[in-house]
Every structure is written in C-alpha cells, then in structure tokens.
Amino acid sequence: MRYGETGYNLEIDLATGNIERVETDPKLLETHLGGLGTSVKIHWDRVPPEVKPFDPENLLIFSSGLLNATPAFSANRTVISFVSPQSELLAYPMMGGFWSAELKHAGYDKVIFSNKSPDWVYVWIHDDKVELRDATHLVGKGALETQDLIREELEDPRAQVAAIGPAGENRVFVASIEQSRSSSSRLGGGAVMGDKKIKAVAVRGTKDVHIHDGPAFMELMQEITEYINYRNENPIPDVMTILSGIGSPQEMVHTDEKWHTENFSWGNARERRKGFWTDEIDESWSQSQTDAIQRLISCYNCPQHCGALISHENVPRYMMKCFSKLTYAMAAYVDNLDFGFQIAQKASEYGVDAFSFPQILAYGVELKEAGILTDEDFEGCPEDKEGRFYWLMDRVVHREGKVGNLLADGTYWAGKALGPEAESLAHNNIKKHEQLPIKLGMLDPLYFLMYATNEKISITQIEGNWPQAAFPKMEQRERFVEDWPQLPDESWKEWLLEWELRGEKAIPYYPTPQIAAQIVDWMEMLHNIDDALCLCAGMASFCLKPPYHIHNYPRLVTALTGLELDEKSLQKIVNRSRNLHRAFNNLRGMSRKDENPPKDHWKRRFPELEEELLSTYYEFKGWNHDGIPTKERLHELDLDYVADELIKRGLLKDGED
C-alpha cells in the first residue's frame, strides 16, 4: 500500500484521446517527495530544451502534493507546471482551492497532458471513470461561469472544476486557470491549457487516502493547531498589520491600505503617491470593501479567511483573493476602490493574472501617451480612466486589433515587437515576467537575491520567514527573537539583533553576502518543501513565524508516508529537485545574465556588491559563475545524469568545478 500518495498518475494524450492510469515508481518519493519535485522530474525526463511553449510536446501537469487530502491544515495547493509562453522556462504557478485533494480521492497524484486536442474538450475524472467531453458549448464562457455550468451538466455539485476563460482560449500569455476562490495565475498556464484546447478539468473522488501512522500524525497536528490558535490570537507586534498574522496576506479582512497605496507604485509601476491615504480615502475605501464582501472564505481544510465572496452592486458575484482588490485601481490611477471590485469580476471571468494584467493595460496606456501606439490604434477607446481600462481589457483578452494582439503577449514581448523605446517602457520585468509594482530606495541584499535567482520568478510568492526590514529598536529585536522556534539555528538570532536601519550594519551591506546567501537559501528551501507537499505558503514558507517549519515538516512526512526523514535528508531531497529545475532552465538558456532585477527597482544600486552577492550565493548553492550547478554538486545530489546532459550540451565542461 502507498501512503500519502495514491501511486498513480493519469496520462492523457489529447491528440489521440488515449487515457491511461499509470503506476508511479515508489522510489520517487525518496528522491523527489511529490508535488513540484516529482513534476520537475517528469518535465526533465520528457521535455527536451527544443520544445517551445505551444509545441504539442510541452507537457501540462496538474499535480497534487504529499500532504493534500490529509488532516494537515492548509494543505490545498495544486501545482500546475509547463514551459511558460512568457518566460520560456519551466513555470509552476500554484493555486489553492479544493482541486488537488479531490484528485487524490479519485485515485491519482497527477494529471499529465500531452499533445493537443483537435476540438475543445473538458476532462471529467470521476474515480476510475475518465472522459474527454465536448466543450464547444463552453467556448467564450467565463472561467467561473464554466465551473458551475459543468457541475450542472454533470449533475454533481461536488465536482471540483479548474477552468480557463476567454484569455486562456486566446492564448493570452498571462492567462490564468481559475478554480473556486483560487487561481493558478503567473506565467500563462491558462494559455498552454487553451493551446491544448482544454476548457476545464473536473474531478470528483470518493476513495481513501492512507496515512502510515495516523495517531502520530494527529498528535503532530494537535501541536500545530495549538500554534495556529496561538498565532491567530497573538499577532506579531512591531511589524505592519499585513505581516503580523498567518495565512496569505489578510487583504479581505484588513481595510487599512495606507502602506500598499503609498509604497507600491501606481500606473505601470511608475509613481509612489505619498500622502494618498487621507481620512476621506480611508473612509471611502473601507466602506467599499465592507459593502462588497459577503463572506470571508478559505481554501480546503484551512481555518484562515484569505478570500472573500464578493457581492458588489452592478456585477455578478465572484470570489476574490489577496491583493487583486488593489492592482487594477492602482494601475489605472483610479481613486475609487469600487472600480477595483467591479473590474476584478470581469478579470476573474476572463481568467487573467491579477498582477501582470493590470500592468500590461497600464503599459498600453503609456505606449499611447508616448505616441508609439496611435489614435488610430485606439479608435473607439473611451477617454476616462475606467472606460479605457475596460476597453483595453476586452481587446487584449480577445487579441483584438493591433493593440490587443500585441499586449496579449505581455509587456516584454510587446516591447520587443515595437522597438527600443517601447522596450524601455517595459521596465518592470525579470525573466520577461511582470513583477510587483514596487520601487524602493536602497538596495536590499536579501530581496536582490530572491528576485534575481528564484525559479518561481515572482517575488510576491517567494518572500519568507525573515523580516522584511530591520527593527529600529533593540527592544523590538529582542522581543522578536525571544520566541522564534522556526529558525534553523539559534545562532541566526544574532544577525537580527545586529541588523540596523542605518549605518554599517544596515542594507545594502548587511546582512553580508555570506549571511544573505544562508538566509535566502533557507527561505527558498522552505518554499520548495511547501511546493512538494502542496502546502499553502501562507501557513509556512511565506509568512513570519508560521505553524509549519523545518523542525516539524520531517516528522509530518514520516508519520504520513513511513519514509524515515530528518531535517538534513529532507533538505537534500528538495535541494535535488531545486537543482534539477535549475538545470532544466539552464538548458533553455537561463544563466547569470538573466538574474537581474528591474533596473529601477531600487533608486540606489551597487553593481559591484550585486555581483558579489550573486557570486557568493552561487558558490553557496554549488553553482558555477554562470549560475549552473557544478558536476560536484550534481553528484552529491545523485544527479550525475543531469551533469552528463549539461556537459553533452556544452553548458558544463568536464573537470570544471
């Protein structure tokens, strides 16, 4: 019997309609755990570097993780992986919701899609019965609307459905896959799904998922539950509200947006509006939010309230998560939050990434203002800011006209097509992907490394357990470190105690490159564990002092699967998957030259220090000067076959360390 995992994947060849239930190798649990780890292995084995995002050979994998469908709170992520049309690298945007547990109860760990369907289909997985069903009647329907239509058609209110909207159908490079209150947003999974002509994947499962040592698992969950309750009752003092709790940022609960509206940039990540948050705005925005929220909701098996059912006047109901309440209003320079709640409804149905998409629309406005796109290109576009955004959104989602078709590829590719001036306006990308609209003063060594090097390519999802800034007063630092069991080593507390706001022991020179490398490696490792377990990062790697951490993950995995693990061996497994992922992207051309945050991200840059940071981090990771894992590091991780491939393809030289 397999524990924690079902031991089967579903292989669906869309060209022939062949569907197979394939038993997986139990050894993979020991080498890659599950979730992202085992998915990366499949991409490595089966998708050579020549395969382009819209080639039939580009695999689209929907994966559950080890902890899904267990009593572990907040283990509800589905990791969707594919070669991204935007970055042309292996992307893995994750979604919460209810899908992955249902898949495991149907008896599968992953669904692997290959090739393309000749006609629009949706997939219906109901335990052992799996069908490709005609979806022509669903084409053009919204991503949320489609989920309910399919449940009605199947007469199964308990089916969990992941669907794309028109943006995915039209292969918009930032199209999302939507499911319940969540979405897999970043880097265009919806476009690859649309390219394969899959409108939706519906699943219903009624089978057991087995736990190796149930009583031990529940005993650990008892401890973790007590800590969740403790953290919910005791927010961390001395940090901004949004960072004080656990879960994803509680954007639906909190109404005070002074920090975001004044520190994040408006428009196409251009302008910080100091003094924006007046009493009048506070009152009006708080009112908009209170009126819009019908109920605070969560994902599967999670006690938090990171999402909300939105019932706003004039628009149909939808579900909102996190930061999307602000992104459209801020990108459009609209000072009324009602606009944010209204346009987000349409965006959810269209199925687009709420971070990239508003920036793309704002970029379109800039192209017009710069005269790169003309009045003729914008014929029929309303003059007001709100109307202009709706008009642009419709065009981009449907790839309509020159404006729509260009912007549908995102700011990087649109800029490249339009020439150097347009390219310089696409200023907020890393690895061709739009980043958080934040522009700061002083270079931060930790953030520099996270931005530059992480395979997730989205800073919003790789922040972590280390505080975002030094505490001004020693007493605050002491208060923070006195109760910090999540740290890998007690000695790290000194780094926080010594970290100052100004002076020698402040950013950009402190934490030093050596310390920064260790902290970033630790935070990244936590994310990689969550991604293998499909645990919400909001309860683990993403937030300060989370319930799940390096000292309880191994015990949970052991109780669940029977696999004997300690902190070191768990670290080695995720490090192996991390390096495999890195090598996959290296083969696609990614190297040091790409690991460069947007030029204007910080006002004060330090080119020499940045080079030192990168080199120190690479060395710490066991990567060569170009950011490619060395033969030695790959050997330590039992990845000699990867080293052979990198040598064969000329990326590593034999004998070079």
Place this chain on the structure above:
Amino acid sequence: MAKIKKTIKTIKVDADRCNGCRGCEIICSAYHAEPRYSSINPAKSRIQILTHRLKDIWLPVFAGEYTPSECMGREKYIIDGKEYDECAFCRATCPSRDLFKDPDSGLPLKCDMCEGEDEPQCVKWCLNDVLTYEEREIEVDEEEEAPLEDMEVGLESMADKYGLDKLQDAVARLSQQKKA
C-alpha cells in the same frame, strides 16, 4: 410507564461562521477509519458541507437515520435570499440521494457523536467555532429501544434492498466458506 432522565447530545450549527473549508469532513472520516486515523475520505464523512459558493451557501448537515423509502419533501425554501431544497436540511440516508452512504458498499452512515470522546471530532477541529457541542437532559420512557449499532443499520438497509431471505442465505453461505 416510568420516566428516566437521559442526556441528549446535540451540535449547534452557526452556518454564518462557516468559511467552507470542509475540515470537519476530513476529521470525521479519519476518526471513523479502521484503524482510527489510518485513512481519509470525505465521501465517508458523517457530516457534509452542502456548498454553492457563489450563492453564499455553506451548510453543514449531519448523517441521521437510515430510511428505505423517499419522503414527499420536494419544497423549496428561501431564507435570507438563498434558495434551499427541503432535502438540504434532512439528515436521512435515503434512496433519493447519495449523501451519507459509504461510497464502496453503499451502506448507510450515521453520526455517532464520536461516542467515548469529550466532544465530537468535527467540533474539536473546527477552528472557526461553527459547531458547538451541547448536552441537555430530557425525560424519556424507561423502556426505550436501544439505538442500532452501525452494523445493524447496515444489515437493515441490506435486508430492505435484497430481502431478509436472500440476506440470511448469503450470511449462511459466507459462514460455510469461512469454516471451510
């Protein structure tokens, strides 16, 4: 007939507090797994959250008595702007729906309030206080029928489905095979 005092165990459901996570279904199925906590399967849970997210419906319902035949209830209720089938509030394991039936055997499931524990596990593990365990005393007739055990409820439903004679034959045949 003489009256005696009896403790009634109930669970108060504050559906307005439910965030729709279905943690109660998970823990219920884990607790009732054999051996305990060895497997998870919300389809076997004796509490189910009836959900229509966009209609703001999250309704926890508990498994109650088995019944061999459908009732006449086909009414619709509109409460606070939300439409519910009459069935939504019903605890019965009944032929009109697949709720509260073991997905493998089709046998009825029934909430036993996690007999032997301080409180039902769904109450304990719901961190949003949707479910509150309450006890109250009532007076009942002394000679009340003992409640049926899980297995007896299952046998009764099989007898209804296949007839008592067939069931007896099957049991006899099985015991012969086991002895052999």
